[in-house]
């Protein structure tokens with residue numbers, strides 16, 4: 070395109086060329102300079118800046134041959150950008166029918182009250198609207214739309230670790246929120 | 248005049264056709280072409296020169312400061328609790344954070360250097376003469392604003408250096424007679440430095456001073472264009488006679504190259520010697536030797552010579568008189584003579600002040616390094632800073648609710664807090680018994696009921712409580728004891 074202009078108006082083309090060159094240089098330098106700015110601003114998108122850390126639920130020896138669900142309070146550390154929050158949450162450690170350890174959140178999937186284990190009835194009962202669940206968290210009766218929510222867990226150095234999460238209430242499928 | 252006309256008849260870069268039409272559409276609605284012509288055709292008597300770069304370089308660095316500043320504000324929090332943590336987060340964790348912060352911090356030094364060069368060039372060329380009094384005054388205001396930006400920005404990281412330098416800086420305001428104490432409290436937001444000081448400095452640094460700088464830059468540029476570029480010292484100040492060269496393209500390219508050079512050097516320094524962050528401000532540290540940023544060191548040293556009753560003279564009167572004389576320069580120096588060697592008094596005074604500032608700076612440096620006590624303390628401070636920089640970023644732990652702290656220390660209370668959760672008490676009374684719409688708060692139960700009364704109430708609630716929705720609690724005695732212990736800890 071530049072060549073075409075050159076043939077008709079040589080004076081303009083020289084200036085035009087210079088103008089485009091300056092414009093191009095400015096754009097180039099601007100693009101280079103904006104790289105660190107963009108990387109800086111996009112940091113939270115590329116890195117996990119909000120993260121729930123693994124919480125310690127106790128040594129495995131506490132959970133051998135669990136006859137009934139075992140209640141534990143865990144300290145949940147949450148990283149939120151440059152700060153870290155600690156809160157205490159209640160979970161139940163149970164066994165699945167195939168003898169795997171399973172950690173259940175005590176938050177009722179109905180409206181969020183704390184579900185309790187009843188020794189007398191051998192089932193979980195929610196004190197608010199009387200939803201009941203089996204020892205492995207399966208839904209038995211009441212208004213809860215689904216079974217109790219199991220949490221991600223793993224075993225490390227002989228200790229049971231849990232990643233605490235909240236799940237959406239009043240829906241039939243388990244959906245992580247927050 | 249004829250030279251000016253010649254200049255504006257020139258043709259301008261012709262963009263390709265389609266673009267050309269778009270530009271015409273745009274121009275008919277904005278008048279952008281005329282504006283660009285006005286800006287680019289600025290006649291420079293004599294010719295484009297390297298000596299004229301400092302003004303546009305200042306504008307360039309200011310814009311860089313605005314951009315980096317806006318980005319830093321993405322993570323910064325102006326409070327005594329969080330300022331230092333967030334700056335540490337920027338410096339140690341966020342990608343390119345250390346780099347951008349360094350560009351911003353070194354950029355302030357760059358602005359001060361460019362400002363000195365700009366003033367010196369204007370001064371030596373006598374470019375403040377010939378109907379340029381207001382131009383000079385608006386420049387003086389900008390000078391003060393840039394120093395204000397540097398001073399307020401220095402505190403924001405809230406590290407030791409920032410804290411103590413600002414403590415000294417605000418103490419100086421306290422030296423002003425009559426209103427000194429009031430002024431100091433106004434700056435600090437109280438008698439002591441604290442979180443309100445950060446808020447104030449933050450507002451000044453990111454809202455007030457930048458807004459004022461934008462306004463005064465506009466005024467300064469307008470007045471500059473009104474008066475016209477002063478050209479070389481051989482040029483007449485009011486009616487230029489030498490053939491003029493337009494601002495575009497040569498001066499634009501020279502300015503561009505200079506700006507590019509500055510940003511390149513800034514980037515190199517920022518990359519290889521990142522600006523440091525010291526440990527968090529500790530107001531209780533009585534050993535800390537505060538040292539301001541280098542451009543304030545001469546003033547800092549100057550203050551040492553004016554103890555006690557004389558301080559008013561040294562701290563307020565003398566600098567005030569110098570600043571006043573400086574600002575009124577174009578009113579005092581009315582001759583049209585521009586050649587520096589024909590203006591011995593003005594140039595001599597200016598040189599003397601510059602030398603005095605350098606001398607004061609050097610004296611301060613020397614006394615810091617001669618005194619073994621000072622030298623050791625400054626070295627220790629530097630070591631602390633380096634050590635802090637090496638440590639990985641530690642997120643602030645938000646204080647967990649008081650109940651959890653109490654629970655952690657007393658097993659009975661801990662057990663009680665678990666029962667509190669298990670019984671869903673928090674559903675109505677809130678986490679940690681802070682209360683909610685559904686139930687009253689339980690904090691302070693300690694003052695109202697004894698342990699026996701509490702457990703009795705829990706077992707068989709009063710009619711008022713039952714009406715509110717409270718259900719009787721049937722707990723084993725030891726569980727009840729734990730719950731009561733927990734409630735009393737709230």
Ligand code: FES
Nearest residue numbers: 177179180195198
């Ligand atoms: S909240 Fe659990 S049953 Fe309603």
